[in-house]
Amino acid sequence: QVHLLETGGGVVQPGGSLRLSCAASGFTFSNYAMHWVRQAPGKGLQWVAMIPNDGKNTVYSDSVKGRFTISRDNSKNTLYLQMNSLRTEDTAVYYCAKSDCNSVDCKRTDYWGQGTLVTVSS
Amino acid sequence: DIQMTQSPSTLSASVGDRVTITCRASQSISKWLAWYQQKPGEAPKPLVYEASKLERGVPSRFSGSGSGTEFTLTISSPQPDDFATYYCLQYLTYPLTFGGGTRVEIK
Numbered sequence: 001q002v003h004l005l006e007t008g009g010g011v012v013q014p015g016g017s018l019r020l021s022c023a024a025s026g027f028t029f030s031n032y033a034m035h036w037v038r039q040a041p042g043k044g045l046q047w048v049a050m051i052p053n054d055g056k057n058t059v060y061s062d063s064v065k066g067r068f069t070i071s072r073d074n075s076k077n078t079l080y081l082q083m084n085s086l087r088t089e090d091t092a093v094y095y096c097a098k099s100d101c102n103s104v105d106c107k108r109t110d111y112w113g114q115g116t117l118v119t120v121s122s
Numbered sequence: 123d124i125q126m127t128q129s130p131s132t133l134s135a136s137v138g139d140r141v142t143i144t145c146r147a148s149q150s151i152s153k154w155l156a157w158y159q160q161k162p163g164e165a166p167k168p169l170v171y172e173a174s175k176l177e178r179g180v181p182s183r184f185s186g187s188g189s190g191t192e193f194t195l196t197i198s199s200p201q202p203d204d205f206a207t208y209y210c211l212q213y214l215t216y217p218l219t220f221g222g223g224t225r226v227e228i229k
Contacts, residue, residue, distance in 0.1 A: 035218075037166075045158075045166065045209055047218035061217045095165055107213035108156060110177065112165040 002026040004096050004113030011119045016086050022079040022096030022113055030074035033099035033106040036081050038092035039115075048094070049081065053102035064090075086120045093117050124148050124212050128221035134229040141197040143224045145210035150190045154214040157186055157195045160223075161206045169208075170195065200226070 008020040022034070036048040049060045049070040058070050069082040079096050094116055097109035125148035135141050145155065153173040158166035168177045170186035173193055183198045197204055205228050210221040 044223045045211075045220040047211075047220070050216075059216050107154075107216070107218055108171050110168055110171075112167070114165050 002098060002111040004098065004111060006094060006096050006113045006116040009094065009116030009118045011121060012086055013122050014086060014088055014120055016120070017082070017084045018086065018118060020081040020083070020094055020096075020116060020118070022081075024077045024079065024096075024098070027098070029072075029077040031102055033102055033104070034070075034072065034079045035097045035099060035109055036070060036079075037095045037097055037109075037112075038090075039095070040089075040092045043092075046092075050099070050104070050107070051079070052104045052106070057104045059104060083118070086118075088120050091118060091120045123217055124151060124215065124219050126210055126212055126219050126221040128208075128210055128224050130224060131222065132225045132227065134227045135200055136229045137202060138199050139229075141200050141204075141226060143195045143208055143210075143226075145188075145193045145195070145221050147191045147193075147212055151212045151214040153189050154212060155186075155188070155193050156211045156213060157184075158209045158211065159204075159206050160209065166209065197226075202228070 003025045005023045033052045035050045051058045051070045067085045071080045096113045098111040099106040100108050100110045127146045155173045157170040160166040174186045185196045207223050207225045
């Protein structure tokens with residue numbers, strides 16, 4: 001069955017960097033677009049970024065554009081989120097989610113990981 | 123950006139009551155709406171896509187309807203496991219945007 005496991009969360013100071021990983025199994029990772037979604041403590045869900053199966057034409061929310069980079073390694077079945085210039089408002093649980101098809105138009109998600117907590121604090 | 127407004131923000135219901143949650147979009151999104159269920163400490167679980175199609179394994183007591191700008195999620199006879207927070211999501215266009223959530227509590 002589909003399994004997504006996020007790792008890499010932790011505590012980082014404002015202005016710092018962190019890289020999240022999402023290890024995928026149970027499906028052909030290279031055939032599907034992937035998304036990152038986050039949830040601040042006690043708050044709602046916010047979409048962050050997406051990447052098509054070929055890694056090109058990525059899309060970002062305005063709140064992270066220029067600071068975060070989504071990427072993937074299809075040979076390792078792994079999705080990444082490189083987060084730079086972190087702010088206190090980036091504190092959240094970060095979820096990776098599988099899309100239901102392969103291109104930039106694939107906006108529906110059908111499986112989610114359990115999430116990893118990122119805390120930005122001095 | 124398309125704004126998604128959910129109502130109510132909190133709802134109290136008894137087991138077996140009919141529950142209806144509404145989601146309104148700031149512009150037409152056709153049928154491109156999904157619903158998610160989230161329990162404390164867990165990841166969101168997809169329930170409905172394309173406004174009315176149930177994800178695999180979702181009980182038939184859940185149903186979604188609507189198109190354009192107004193959508194509803196109905197739980198025909200909520201069971202104890204259904205008391206959770208529900209979110210709508212528009213996926214017509216980027217950025218994808220979620221509603222603020224509806225917490226369904228046991229009365």
